[in-house]
Every structure is written in C-alpha cells, then in structure tokens.
Amino acid sequence: MIPRPIPERFRLRRTMMFMNAQKPGLIKDAYIYGVDSIILDLEDAVAENQKDAARFSLYHALKSIDYGDTEVIVRINGLDTPHWEEDIRCAVAGGADGIRIAKCESAQDVKTVEEHTLAAEREFGVTEGRTLLMAALESPKGILHAYEIGEASPRMFGVAISGGDFRKSMHVQMIPGGIEINTARSLMLLAARAAGIQCFDTMYPHLNDKEGFEAEVRQNHAMGFDGKSLINPRQIRYVHETFAPTPKEITNAEKIVRAYKEHAKSGVGVFTVDGKMVDIPFAEDAKRVITLARACGVYHGDL
Amino acid sequence: MEIQKTAMAGTLESSDAQITVEPADSGIQLSIESSVMNQYGRQIKKTAEEKLRELGITKGKVKVVDKGALDCTLKARIEAAVFRSCGVSQKNIPWGGVVR
Incomplete structure (x- = not known):
C-alpha cells in the first residue's frame, strides 16, 4: 500500500485532469504528466453497467499506484443515482485525497456526502476529517447556491462549474468568449471568494481548437479562477504557464513586500513603490503572488 | 465465496485483462492467455491463484485474457468477475477485507 501524505485543503490546483477510473491504461500513469490534481472518474466516463467494475479498478489503483505529489480526487456519481454511497466507501477506503460531488445543488447535498464520508472513514479506519470535498455546480440552482455550498463543510476546498450540463440546462450552446456562461462563472467566483474556497x-471540450482553448484559459485567469478542469494532458502546460505570475509581477510583488516590511517597522502604513501608492491590502496581495510564484516553481527568493 | 453463475469483467484494451468465471463441480481450472505470456505468464498465474485463494474460491473455471495488465488491474478484474458471479458487486464491498 502506498501511504499518501495528509491532503492539504488549500494547495496549488491550476489543473485538475479527468481520468476514467474504468480504464487501467489511463490511470496507471496519470501522475507522470505533472498535473496538479487528477480526478478519477466514476461518473460520466463510466458506462452504467461498468460502475461496479470501475470501483474495483479504482480501489486498487488508489492502493497500489504511487501518485507522488499529484492530488487524487474521485468524482462520484450524483446523489440521484444508486451508485454514490458505494462510490464514497470505495474512495475513502482507498485513501483518496478528496471527493468531487457531481451535480451539487445545495448545502444539504454537501452535508449528505460529508456524513457518508465520515461514516466511511470510521468504517475503514481512515483519520476522521482527512477526506476533502469539492462540488461541481452543473445547474442554475447549483450556481445560485454556490455560497452556501462552499460554506457547508470545513472539508470543502472548492467549487467548479461544469459547462456541458450547465449550458444544457440554460438551453444555450458554447460560444467563443463565453457570453452564455460568464454570468454563472462570475457568480460562482464571487461566492467562492466569499466562502473562502x-x-x-x-x-474545454474541443481538443483540436488550440486557439479557443488558450483564449478561454487566459480569460479564466483574468476572471480570477484558481484553476481549470482538463480532459487531456496536452492542455496542462499552457494552463500552468498562464497561471504562473510573470517575472514582472514577481519583481513588483517582491518590492512591495520588502518595502512594506521596512515601513511597518517604522509605523508607516501607506507609502509609494515606483510612484504607485501601496497600503496594506496591496501588501497582502503581493504576498499571495509570491506564495503562488513559489508554488509554481518560478520564485526561489527568500521572502 | 463461490462462483454461482458465469460472469465477466474487464476489457481487451491494452493494459487491461478480461476475466471470465464459470461454475464447475470441483477444482479450479485456470486458463491464461496473455500478450506477454513469455515474460509474465508465471507472475499472472501466481497473482490469479493468490487472488482466488483470498476470495475463498475452491471450484470454478477461470479464464484470464491478459493485455499487459498491471497486477493491481488483474486483481481488480478477478474480484469484479467473482463478485458479479455472486450478484454482490454493487454494494457493501469489503474494501480492505478480501478485496485488497
């Protein structure tokens, strides 16, 4: 058995890549791509009559494959199916880092999954509270309840919008620029920040449309997302590059943090750096940039 | 466990294995086909026999068609086939018990 480190609720998750739990060829070497998180999927990628077999395959993959630093999340089937309870037992027994709740629509959905997760942790002797949770919001109701969903459990680390189902429920098609989905993205971002997750x-479903994919990634970054769901390893690098702070941003952040430390000592709260006003909120944001840059492997300084 | 009806699990895709189990009157008849028979035939046999022993299977026909599966995949497919043959593959699986 591979002992996995205790999952961190807040860690770098620029990329979360889906892998079909029923396909041994995929899950056996998922960690080599350098993705931040992999999502082993028991839901949409697995045919209805293979749900049982996928769990056996998932359990053994979790127990015997060394995923290293890659976070391992299991996407369980929706709460309106007969599968989710056993999915949770399997994921927890296998020692997954977290569970992704499909089609989450309410705080109660999170609480229901949390209850079963805790029960499974007790049943299988897993440290209580170890298994993290995240929710996929796939409907207007889910988006409108994003804040309560995010606050529903101390295990919750994030929410993700699921475009396919969401667009279906809104009777719209995917449009470059995202006019059909950007309100939902923005509402979810507001709610997530408010809930502190x-x-x-x-x-992005069109694998061969590199331009469209890259434009969407840049927009995601500009809107304030922490990361993106992916379906193919070749999408990883661009997201990592785009989400890493630029050398200019890092230099600037470094200057601000250093100046802030100097000024704080002498009791000055607001000052200027390169002719621009800086006060405490700027300093906090600069610290966040440094932390992110370090996590992305592009900052090796001493701050 | 006892193999109660014919059941199958797994696919013929690369890195997978397809397992078929059938009831039999006595003894275990294990047959193995593999794309890597020369290198791993013995290992596959050992893993399959061990897994069947852990599941408490004493009689039945077990066919393994291996396409280069890892040990963990082989075990998962054998377990899935046996649990299916007993009609108990959907719920309350003894994770960490005989499934390990």
Missing part, C-alpha cells in the same frame, strides 16, 4: 472553470 477555491474556484475552478469547466473543461
């Missing part, structure tokens, strides 16, 4: 965008 992370926020992830939906996967």
Whole structure:
C-alpha cells in the first residue's frame, strides 16, 4: 500500500485532469504528466453497467499506484443515482485525497456526502476529517447556491462549474468568449471568494481548437479562477504557464513586500513603490503572488 | 465465496485483462492467455491463484485474457468477475477485507 501524505485543503490546483477510473491504461500513469490534481472518474466516463467494475479498478489503483505529489480526487456519481454511497466507501477506503460531488445543488447535498464520508472513514479506519470535498455546480440552482455550498463543510476546498450540463440546462450552446456562461462563472467566483474556497472553470471540450482553448484559459485567469478542469494532458502546460505570475509581477510583488516590511517597522502604513501608492491590502496581495510564484516553481527568493 | 453463475469483467484494451468465471463441480481450472505470456505468464498465474485463494474460491473455471495488465488491474478484474458471479458487486464491498 502506498501511504499518501495528509491532503492539504488549500494547495496549488491550476489543473485538475479527468481520468476514467474504468480504464487501467489511463490511470496507471496519470501522475507522470505533472498535473496538479487528477480526478478519477466514476461518473460520466463510466458506462452504467461498468460502475461496479470501475470501483474495483479504482480501489486498487488508489492502493497500489504511487501518485507522488499529484492530488487524487474521485468524482462520484450524483446523489440521484444508486451508485454514490458505494462510490464514497470505495474512495475513502482507498485513501483518496478528496471527493468531487457531481451535480451539487445545495448545502444539504454537501452535508449528505460529508456524513457518508465520515461514516466511511470510521468504517475503514481512515483519520476522521482527512477526506476533502469539492462540488461541481452543473445547474442554475447549483450556481445560485454556490455560497452556501462552499460554506457547508470545513472539508470543502472548492467549487467548479461544469459547462456541458450547465449550458444544457440554460438551453444555450458554447460560444467563443463565453457570453452564455460568464454570468454563472462570475457568480460562482464571487461566492467562492466569499466562502473562502477555491474556484475552478469547466473543461474545454474541443481538443483540436488550440486557439479557443488558450483564449478561454487566459480569460479564466483574468476572471480570477484558481484553476481549470482538463480532459487531456496536452492542455496542462499552457494552463500552468498562464497561471504562473510573470517575472514582472514577481519583481513588483517582491518590492512591495520588502518595502512594506521596512515601513511597518517604522509605523508607516501607506507609502509609494515606483510612484504607485501601496497600503496594506496591496501588501497582502503581493504576498499571495509570491506564495503562488513559489508554488509554481518560478520564485526561489527568500521572502 | 463461490462462483454461482458465469460472469465477466474487464476489457481487451491494452493494459487491461478480461476475466471470465464459470461454475464447475470441483477444482479450479485456470486458463491464461496473455500478450506477454513469455515474460509474465508465471507472475499472472501466481497473482490469479493468490487472488482466488483470498476470495475463498475452491471450484470454478477461470479464464484470464491478459493485455499487459498491471497486477493491481488483474486483481481488480478477478474480484469484479467473482463478485458479479455472486450478484454482490454493487454494494457493501469489503474494501480492505478480501478485496485488497
């Protein structure tokens, strides 16, 4: 058995890649791509008559494959199916880092999954509270309840919008620029920040449309997302590059943090850096940039 | 456990294995086909026999068609086939018990 480190509720999750739990060829070497998180999928990728077999495959993958630093999340089937309870038992027994709740619509959905997760942790001797939770919001109701969903459990680390189902429920098609989904993205981002959790965008389905994908990633970053769901390893690098702070941003953040430390000592709260006003909120944001840059491997300084 | 009806699990895709189990009157008849028979035939046999023993299977026909599956995949597919043959593959699986 591979002992996995204790999951961190807040860690770098720029990329979360879906992998079909029923396909051994995929899950056996999912960690080599350098993705931040993999999502082993028991839901949509697994045919209805293979749900049982997928769990056996998932359990053994969790127990015997060394995923290293890659976070391992299991996407369970929706609460309106006969599968989710056993999905939770399997994921928890296998020692997954977290569970992604499909089609989450309310705080109660999160609480229901939390109850079963806790029960499974007790049943299988897993440290109580170890298994993290995230929710996929796939309907207007889910989006409008994003704040309560995010606050529903101390295990919750994030919410993600699921574009396919969401667009279906809104009777719209995917449009470049995202006019059909950007209100939902924005509402979810607001709710996630208010609840103090992370926020992830939906996967981009057109694998051969590199330009469209990259434009969406840049927009995600500009809107304030923490990361994005992916469906193919070749999408990873661009997201990592785009989400890493630029050298200019890092230099600037470094200057602000250093100046802030100097000024704080002498009791000055507001000052200027390169002719721009800086006060405490700027300093906090600069610290966040440094932390992110370090996590992305592009900052090796001493701050 | 006892193999109660014919059941199958797994696919013929690369890195997978397809397992078929059938009831039999006595003894275990294990047959193995593998794309890597020469290198891993013995290992596959050992893993399959061990897994069947852990599941408490004493009689039945078990066919393994291996496409280069890892040990963990082989075990998962055998368990899935046996649990299916007993009609108990959907719920209350003894994770960490005989499934390990």
